[in-house]
Amino acid sequence: MRKRLIPLISLFTLLTILVYAVLYYNIHFPIRTIFAENRTNSKYQEIIINVNNRTIINVNNRTERNKEDIMKTLKNAALTSMIVSYNKKENCKMEKLVGRSVVNLNNVKLDWLHENELQFVRQGGWYAPTECRERQTAAIIIPFRNREPHLPIFLRQLHPLLKRQQLHYRIFVIEQTDNSQFNRGKLINVGFNISREFFPYNCFVFHDVDLVPEDDRIDYGCKHSPTHLTVSIDVRGYKLTYAKYFGGAEMFTKDDYEKVNGYSNSFWYWGGEDDNLLVRTKQNNMRIHRQSVDIARYTAIKHTPSTERLPIAEKEKFRFKAGPYNKRDGLNTLQYELTYVKEHPLYTHFKVNLCKERDRLYGVLHKFED
Secondary structure, three states: OHHHHHHHHHHHHHHHHHHHHHHHHHHHOOOOOOOOOOOOOOOOOOEEEEOOOOEEEEOOOOOEEEHHHHHHHHHHHHHHHHOOOOOOOOEOOOOOOOOEOOOOOOOOOHHHHHHHOOOOOEOOOEEOOOOOEOOOEEEEEEEEOOOOOHHHHHHHHHHHHHHHOOOEEEEEEEEEOOOOOOOHHHHHHHHHHHHOOOOOOOEEEEEOOOEEEOEOOOOOOOOOOOEEOOOEEHHHOOOOOOOOOOOOEEEEEHHHHHHOOOOOOOOOOOOOHHHHHHHHHHHOOOOOEEOOOOOOEEEEOOOOOOOOOOOHHHHHHHHHHHHHHOOOOOHHHOEEEEEEEEEOOOOEEEEEEOOHHHHHHHOOHHHHOO
């Protein structure tokens, strides 16, 4: 009888231990569920991304999980909807290019544009060739604030250009919504960071929305990296603004952009961030590539100049201070809050709070504000 009781007691003890273990785990390590939304809507809505600790946290504290796990899920969903078969035998060749053309500056509604001229664009502002293997996969990153009238003009010209070049691409509009001064460089860093979660792009184009390409021979496929695209602009006499000019639209491969640590996060005004980026490329022994001024031509959409500018003397002083911190100020110290995402018919729209106070705490901004 005693021999029979010993196994029963042992089994009861084991079950008791298991019950207590389950209760302890559920109390101290509650199971979290992944934030679930309709795939046609934002997968990041009301989410804060903290790049330093690589976690993703819902603002309402409903979701908290390792960022890599969640992003892997979202990335797989994006790949499912975006990838056209890679088993094609032939590489794409550019469609018949038209060369130089006049930019249509007429106002037009985005919905009309999609229904009448850009039906080939997929929801979220992407396109991929179906009959051949695309030349390149490119993310077009547009830093944005208060330029709504410019967007239809820009998209009307750019989408057909990218299609004729047989690129697999998506256009991302990154809008700054906080009350701080405009920070183009940091917005681009955010766009670079987020766009990679949609697809493993290998080419990144950083493009001002008020500069519209006039010629579809301007190669948006990262043939060279880094590349300065906006070589000649109509309002500047179709000449390079100055020998070291690196603003307007720039293009990098993923590896090259990570190598330079992206843009500085600390230029909280118009201008200067592009000059600092040029310094970063030189520090990494990179050469800037440009196409001919006769091809790389752009039309500038007229608008009221920004008041968020520093006097030239202060701007130069700030640039001088920023140089020594290029390895500590950029992609590796990026702080922001992503508050809204929506896939529009012609582009994917992000709204972000750039968290200037976090830059003072975690970045090097305080060193410039002495």
